[in-house]
Structures are given as C-alpha cells and as structure tokens.
Amino acid sequence: MAKKNPITDEGIVVVKFGGTGLVNERIFLAAQRIAALKRKGNDHIVAVVSAQGNTTDELIELAKSINPDPDDRSLALLVSIGEMRSCALLTMALNALGVSAVALTGWQAGIRTNGKGYLDARIAGIDPRAIHALLNQGHIVVITGFQGGFIHDNVPEIALLERGGSDTTAIYIACIIGAYECVLYKDVLGILAAPPDVISDPEVLTTISLGELEETTESGAEVVSAHALAMLRESKCQLVVRPMFSDDLGTFVTLAPEHDRIVSSITFRPEIALVRIIARRRFRTGILNAFTKGHINIYLRERNNFTVGEQDAEKIKNILTDRGKELNITRYSVQTGFVQITIVGEGMRHTPGVLSQIEQILKENAIRSSLCSTGEISVSYVVRKARYKKAMNALYDHFFRNPT
Amino acid sequence: MAKKNPITDEGIVVVKFGGTGLVNERIFLAAQRIAALKRKGNDHIVAVVSAQGNTTDELIELAKSINPDPDDRSLALLVSIGEMRSCALLTMALNALGVSAVALTGWQAGIRTNGKGYLDARIAGIDPRAIHALLNQGHIVVITGFQGGFIHDNVPEIALLERGGSDTTAIYIACIIGAYECVLYKDVLGILAAPPDVISDPEVLTTISLGELEETTESGAEVVSAHALAMLRESKCQLVVRPMFSDDLGTFVTLAPEHDRIVSSITFRPEIALVRIIARRRFRTGILNAFTKGHINIYLRERNNFTVGEQDAEKIKNILTDRGKELNITRYSVQTGFVQITIVGEGMRHTPGVLSQIEQILKENAIRSSLCSTGEISVSYVVRKARYKKAMNALYDHFFRNPT
Numbered sequence: 001m002a003k004k005n006p007i008t009d010e011g012i013v014v015v016k017f018g019g020t021g022l023v024n025e026r027i028f029l030a031a032q033r034i035a036a037l038k039r040k041g042n043d044h045i046v047a048v049v050s051a052q053g054n055t056t057d058e059l060i061e062l063a064k065s066i067n068p069d070p071d072d073r074s075l076a077l078l079v080s081i082g083e084m085r086s087c088a089l090l091t092m093a094l095n096a097l098g099v100s101a102v103a104l105t106g107w108q109a110g111i112r113t114n115g116k117g118y119l120d121a122r123i124a125g126i127d128p129r130a131i132h133a134l135l136n137q138g139h140i141v142v143i144t145g146f147q148g149g150f151i152h153d154n155v156p157e158i159a160l161l162e163r164g165g166s167d168t169t170a171i172y173i174a175c176i177i178g179a180y181e182c183v184l185y186k187d188v189l190g191i192l193a194a195p196p197d198v199i200s201d202p203e204v205l206t207t208i209s210l211g212e213l214e215e216t217t218e219s220g221a222e223v224v225s226a227h228a229l230a231m232l233r234e235s236k237c238q239l240v241v242r243p244m245f246s247d248d249l250g251t252f253v254t255l256a257p258e259h260d261r262i263v264s265s266i267t268f269r270p271e272i273a274l275v276r277i278i279a280r281r282r283f284r285t286g287i288l289n290a291f292t293k294g295h296i297n298i299y300l301r302e303r304n305n306f307t308v309g310e311q312d313a314e315k316i317k318n319i320l321t322d323r324g325k326e327l328n329i330t331r332y333s334v335q336t337g338f339v340q341i342t343i344v345g346e347g348m349r350h351t352p353g354v355l356s357q358i359e360q361i362l363k364e365n366a367i368r369s370s371l372c373s374t375g376e377i378s379v380s381y382v383v384r385k386a387r388y389k390k391a392m393n394a395l396y397d398h399f400f401r402n403p404t
Numbered sequence: 405m406a407k408k409n410p411i412t413d414e415g416i417v418v419v420k421f422g423g424t425g426l427v428n429e430r431i432f433l434a435a436q437r438i439a440a441l442k443r444k445g446n447d448h449i450v451a452v453v454s455a456q457g458n459t460t461d462e463l464i465e466l467a468k469s470i471n472p473d474p475d476d477r478s479l480a481l482l483v484s485i486g487e488m489r490s491c492a493l494l495t496m497a498l499n500a501l502g503v504s505a506v507a508l509t510g511w512q513a514g515i516r517t518n519g520k521g522y523l524d525a526r527i528a529g530i531d532p533r534a535i536h537a538l539l540n541q542g543h544i545v546v547i548t549g550f551q552g553g554f555i556h557d558n559v560p561e562i563a564l565l566e567r568g569g570s571d572t573t574a575i576y577i578a579c580i581i582g583a584y585e586c587v588l589y590k591d592v593l594g595i596l597a598a599p600p601d602v603i604s605d606p607e608v609l610t611t612i613s614l615g616e617l618e619e620t621t622e623s624g625a626e627v628v629s630a631h632a633l634a635m636l637r638e639s640k641c642q643l644v645v646r647p648m649f650s651d652d653l654g655t656f657v658t659l660a661p662e663h664d665r666i667v668s669s670i671t672f673r674p675e676i677a678l679v680r681i682i683a684r685r686r687f688r689t690g691i692l693n694a695f696t697k698g699h700i701n702i703y704l705r706e707r708n709n710f711t712v713g714e715q716d717a718e719k720i721k722n723i724l725t726d727r728g729k730e731l732n733i734t735r736y737s738v739q740t741g742f743v744q745i746t747i748v749g750e751g752m753r754h755t756p757g758v759l760s761q762i763e764q765i766l767k768e769n770a771i772r773s774s775l776c777s778t779g780e781i782s783v784s785y786v787v788r789k790a791r792y793k794k795a796m797n798a799l800y801d802h803f804f805r806n807p808t
Contacts, residue, residue: 027470028470062493063492063493063496066431066493066496066497066500067496067497067499067500068500070496070499071495071496071499073495073506073507074492074493074495074496074499074506074507075492075496077488077491077492077495077507077509078488078489078492078493078496080488081485081488081489084481084482084484084485084488085482085485087481088467088478088479088481088482089466089467089470089478089482091475091477091478092467092470092471092474092475092478092479092482093470093471095471095474095475095478096470096471096472102477102478103477103478103481104559105481105562107560108559108560108561129558130557130558130559133557133558133559153534153537154533154534154537155508155512155534155537156511156512156560157512158509
C-alpha cells in the first residue's frame with residue numbers, strides 16, 4: 001500500500017502530535033504509537049510535535065508578566081522552547097523504547113520562513129537534506145512544530161509560524177520529503193461534521209475532500225490551516241486526522257470527494273458585525289482599500305453588505321464616518337451580534353435545489369438571514385447570535401440525521 | 405577609565421548573571437544593574453545569562469524520568485532551553501525599562517564548540533560579527549551562557565559546555581570582542597579567601613592574581629573555570645567577581661599580584677583516595693597510561709603515591725590487580741577517606757620558610773599529612789577527612805587572622 005519515495009526509495013510517514021497528547025506519561029503513548037508504526041514496516045518516520053499542554057499560553061503569560069508588550073523577537077525565542085522541550089522528551093522516550101530517534105529544531109530540520117517577522121511567519125521552504133540523511137541512517141526524526149528560521153544580517157533567527165503551525169509544519173514536511181501519508185493525531189475522533197459545542201455528538205467523517213476541508217477551515221473551523229492544505233494539492237500525500245486516544249481510523253482527506261453526501265460539514269464563525277452601506281456609484285474600490293489599509297478582514301460580501309469580525313466594528317465606523325463623503329457614502333450601519341453559518345459540501349456542486357432546501361429549513365424554524373453568500377461548494381448565512389444554535393441544529397438534523 | 409575597543413572604538417563591558425540572580429523578580433534587578441551601567445556611560449554591554457535557579461537540574465531530572473540514560477544530543481537540546489528562557493526574559497525586562505536589548509542563543513551569537521560532543525564541550529571559537537553588529541546598532545546584547553554549536557553533516561548542532569560554562573562563555577566573549585571589563589555577578593560578595601562552609605566568615609579578597617585564581621580553581625574551588633582563565637592572559641580584559649545583591653565592589657582579578665600577602669586562598673578537594681604503589685623500576689609510564697585509558701584524573705603525585713577521586717578507587721584497584729604483573733607492581737594500597745588541602749599565594753614564590761610555617765602549624769595541631777606536593781605558588785597536603793576542617797582553620801587563623 002505504501003508508495004515508494006522517489007528520493008529514499010522507501011515509504012515515509014509523517015505523524016504529528018498535538019500538545020494534549022504529549023503531557024506527562026502521554027509522551028510514552030505517542031512513542032508507542034510511533035514504535036507500532038515501525039513494527040508495521042514503516043522504516044522512515046518523521047514525528048512533528050507541538051508544545052506540551054498549555055505550555056505555549058503559559059510562556060506567553062510569563063513574557064507578559066515581565067513586559068506587557070514583549071518584543072516579537074524575544075517572544076519567539078521564549079515560546080519556541082515549548083516545542084523544543086517536547087521534541088527532546090519524545091526523542092528520549094523513543095530511545096527508551098529501543099527505537100533510535102534524533103531530535104531536530106525547526107531550524108535544524110531546514111525549515112525556512114518568509115523572514116517577514118518573528119511571529120505569524122509562513123514557511124517559505126524546507127531543505128530536506130538533514131531529514132533525509134537521518135532517516136537513511138535509520139533514525140526516527142522528531143521535529144519541533146510551529147517554528148522555523150530565517151537569516152537576518154547573517155544571524156540565524158528563530159520565527160514562530162501562524163496559528164496551527166504544527167499541523168502546517170507536518171504537512172509541509174510530508175509534502176516536501178515525499179511522504180505517502182501524514183497523520184495528525186488529535187484529541188478528537190477525527191474531523192467532525194459540525195462543532196461539538198453546538199451540535200451534540202456530531203458525526204465523525206470517514207472522508208472529507210480537500211476542497212471541503214479548505215472551505216470548512218476558511219469558514220472558521222480551525223481544523224487544519226488553509227495555508228498548509230494548499231501544499232497538499234500538489235503532492236501525493238494522504239492526510240489523515242486520527243484520534244490520539246483510540247484506535248479509530250479517523251478522517252481521510254481525499255483529493256476528490258469519495259462520498260455521495262450533499263453536505264459534509266456545517267460550521268460557524270462567531271462574533272460577526274454586519275456592515276450595510278448606501279452609496280452613490282463607484283464607491284467600492286475606495287472602501288475596500290480603506291478596509292485593507294486598516295487591516296480589516298472582510299469575510300462575506302453581498303452587494304453593498306459586508307461581514308467583518310466584531311472586533312473591527314469600531315474601526316469600520318471611524319473609517320466610514322471620516323471618509324464617508326470622499327467615498328461617496330450616503331448612509332451606513334454597523335451592527336454587531338451576528339454569527340455566520342457555513343454549509344460545505346462537494347455534492348452541492350451538482351445537486352440542484354440545495355439552497356431552497358436550506359432556506360425552507362430556516363423559514364420553518366423562523367430564522368431570518370441577514371445576508372447570504374454562495375460559493376461553489378459552500379453557502380453562508382448571517383443570522384442573529386441568539387438564533388444560530390437553533391439554525392445549525394435544524395440544518396444538521398436535515399442533512400445528517402434525517403437525510404431526505 | 406574605559407579603554408577603547410579596537411573594533412568598535414568604544415568600551416565594551418560583558419556582564420554575567422548566575423542562575424540565582426535571575427529567578428522571578430530578580431530578573432528586574434539584573435536588568436536594573438545593566439541599565440545603571442548604561443547610564444554611567446557604558447554604551448556597549450553584553451549580558452551572558454545562566455538558567456534560572458535550579459532549572460538545569462530540574463531539566464536533567466525530567467529527562468531521566470523519561471529515559472534513565474538519555475542520549476547526549478537530546479539532553480543538550482532539553483537543557484539548553486533553560487538559558488534560552490532566562491535570555492528571552494532578561495531581554496524583555498530590559499526592553500520594559502526602555503533599554504533596547506536583543507536576545508541571542510549561543511548559536512546565534514557565533515559561539516562554536518570543538519564539535520567533540522553535545523555535553524562537556526569546549527568553546528573552539530567565537531565569530532563576533534553578530535555581537536558587534538547589534539552593539540553598533542545600539543542594543544544591549546543578551547546571550548545564553550553554557551551553550552554553543554557546531555556543524556555536523558551540514559546540520560547546526562547544539563552543544564552544552566563544561567561545568568561553569570556560563571562564566572566561560574562570558575570570559576570568552578569578553579576576550580574575543582575586546583571588552584575592557586568582564587563582571588561575573590554571583591550570590592557571594594566576591595572571591596573568598598577560603599570556603600565558607602569550612603571557615604566561618606572568610607575574608608573577601610579585594611584582588612587576586614590570575615595565577616592564584618587558576619591555582620585555586622584547579623585545586624577544587626569552583627570559582628571560575630580554568631579553561632576560561634587561560635583566555636584572560638592573552639587579553640587586556642579586567643575580570644571582576646562582584647556580588648549580585650549588594651553594592652560592594654567584589655574581587656578584581658589582576659594579571660600580576662597587586663597585594664603583599666603571602667597566602668591568598670586556602671581551598672580543598674573532598675573525597676580523595678590515596679594510592680600507594682611499590683614497584684620495580686620503570687613502572688610509571690605504563691600505570692599513567694592505564695589510568696588515562698580508564699579516564700581517571702590524577703590530582704597530586706609524590707614519587708609513587710597519587711591522589712585520585714574516591715569515585716575512581718574501585719576502578720584503580722581493578723587496573724592494579726589485573727595489570728599488576730605486566731606493570732611491574734609488587735604491592736599497592738588504595739585508601740579512601742582523605743581530603744586534599746591547597747594553600748595558594750603568589751607571595752610564596754619569593755618568601756622563604758612558608759613551607760616550614762605550614763608544617764609547624766600542622767604539627768602543633770597534631771595533623772599528619774599523608775602526602776605533600778608543592779607547586780610554584782601553591783602547596784597541597786593530603787589529610788584524613790576527620791582532620792581537614794581543623795587543619796584549614798588553623799592555617800586560616802595563621803595566615804589571615806593573626807598574620808606574623
């Protein structure tokens with residue numbers, strides 16, 4: 001089943017362990033999972049690790065107790081020790097099990113960031129030579145997630161990646177070293193059809209298409225970083241989200257849809273503000289530029305109506321008030337207290353009438369949508385915060401529990 | 405007073421803070437000391453930091469709880485995070501005080517080790533360009549002590565230095581970047597004339613010569629690493645051991661003796677085994693080689709008698725038993741329970757009769773010496789463990805409290 005890697009002529013597996021899976025004696029469970037993979041004939045394994053438990057948040061708190069506004073460079077150094085710690089410990093645990101392992105920091109593993117900053121950096125590339133050399137020497141290679149480096153004025157600098165950086169690291173490495181499989185071990189049973197804090201006991205998806213996962217991720221569910229998913233399209237790597245604490249197979253992420261359901265997931269983005277604008281002709285470019293300059297993300301747009309995060313509401317009001325005349329705006333309103341629901345499914349591409357099904361359900365439940373935006377395999381509605389759980393449950397019941 | 409540095413044309417000061425001086429809010433005290441130095445006109449300051457408090461020991465314990473015999477490479481990575489942590493935090497504390505600071509790991513600072521291992525490494529050299537560049541940009545440069553790096557198979561590797569590695573780092577950096585002063589902040593008032601656990605309230609030395617300090621260090625007092633002191637001879641750098649928690653000036657380490665006392669310090673090495681050998685001619689090279697191969701350090705030697713650490717006693721017995729015939733040994737004895745006392749002083753060089761003074765004092769106190777070895781500015785006696793405190797106190801009283 002294992003595809004051969006073009007460089008090493010062997011199958012490589014990349015596994016990634018989240019922070020909750022590395023706390024205290026759980027580090028041995030992670031080591032045992034790797035040892036079991038090796039016993040099954042996987043000779044080339046790379047393990048990517050997050051910081052243990054809440055280490056990252058604790059280190060950020062520690063920094064702020066010293067300096068309320070710590071500089072990015074020192075903060076990156078301080079926070080990076082969280083992954084170094086779990087990387088060294090998992091390596092020791094593997095060696096204790098008699099499985100030869102070597103620890104590499106992101107820097108040592110050849111992970112280079114775009115050099116635009118010490119925080120929220122993106123991977124610019126990976127020089128895989130160190131990883132390949134160690135794999136070929138028969139070691140498991142354990143690598144710190146969430147960090148890489150760049151060269152600034154001849155000094156090797158440490159940079160932290162964006163949120164979800166350990167997943168990104170694992171997927172990037174898997175794609176670049178030609179792994180046939182990348183397994184993300186998480187403390188859930190796999191990718192869920194809906195958020196469990198809204199829908200009780202949602203279905204664990206057996207498969208999800210890459211397109212659906214991208215759409216779900218972009219719609220607010222922090223499953224796997226969208227940035228990393230783009231890499232997967234170009235590779236032959238199989239991404240799997242698998243539970244850390246059970247033997248279930250988890251969710252396989254497929255290039256093309258391998259299921260015949262219409263809807264794959266229902267997700268939401270909380271704390272949305274709704275912006276409505278009445279303006280004379282040709283206002284739009286100016287407004288969009290003004291929003292971009294103010295670092296405001298626009299989530300959805302339907303004609304002259306937009307959604308943005310509630311945290312940007314005041315900023316938007318100021319921009320619209322200050323520059324209203326110049327931007328040809330007659331009137332505007334900025335309302336907070338909304339939630340954006342997104343329904344994702346490859347099946348929507350060639351199933352007519354899904355939209356009318358959805359709107360029928362919203363109508364039956366007396367839920368008014370303030371804005372609707374449709375994509376190729378997704379549709380989003382903006383509803384009042386007080387109504388979104390009811391809306392999501394009604395939609396989930398329709399598409400998952402009582403499919404027609 | 406500040407000498408000008410040939411490269412930056414400015415005086416550079418290197419300060420080093422020990423672990424006890426960096427715990428919790430003490431990190432602000434360290435930052436304030438640096439800020440005060442800057443206010444006094446020192447524009448170029450490098451700060452070298454140890455790990456906070458007992459962090460190093462705690463990390464070693466943690467490693468051993470995962471793997472009783474952790475591999476050197478992972479252990480070096482794990483332990484190195486201790487200094488990274490205090491380095492990042494001190495940098496943040498300085499920035500909080502409005503003093504611009506930048507954190508560098510040993511690797512980033514250009515500290516290269518001899519590449520012979522991940523633990524107990526020695527500094528092979530320092531590329532000072534990163535440090536100079538940051539100093540010239542007006543930053544305080546904060547550097548992790550106790551660690552450096554080497555390149556192995558194109559991978560940048562992290563290595564820990566020998567014990568006392570943070571002092572070594574500070575002194576090395578000071579010498580190589582041409583600092584006019586290197587201040588080691590410690591939790592003592594300076595270099596003491598004798599160990600305070602044996603002599604109550606020993607004198608704090610105002611000055612000590614480099615030769616005396618080397619001799620004292622080699623005789624068991626872990627004041628400053630001997631390895632680092634060798635660097636100082638070739639430089640113009642003034643080494644100072646200064647208290648962290650008082651405004652006392654501490655001890656200045658001078659190239660030539662700047663005092664007229666005969667004895668400068670009395671120190672001891674505990675847990676010594678005494679090896680006596682009776683052998684036919686030409687036994688010595690063979691025995692010394694056998695000891696070297698067994699990684700046994702010989703501290704003192706007087707004809708066919710040696711001292712070694714008690715931990716090596718069994719190993720020595722095995723060597724002498726196994727290879728006795730081959731090495732022409734007739735008889736031998738290995739006795740434990742000894743302590744080695746060393747009296748150090750440049751004044752001994754040209755003061756006749758010091759040896760007889762010492763032996764008179766030992767005799768008056770009924771202390772029998774099992775072995776005596778004299779150096780140019782030191783003399784060592786091996787005495788029974790039960791008697792060493794009495795011997796040291798008598799010697800201390802004679803040379804420091806009631807000098808004749």
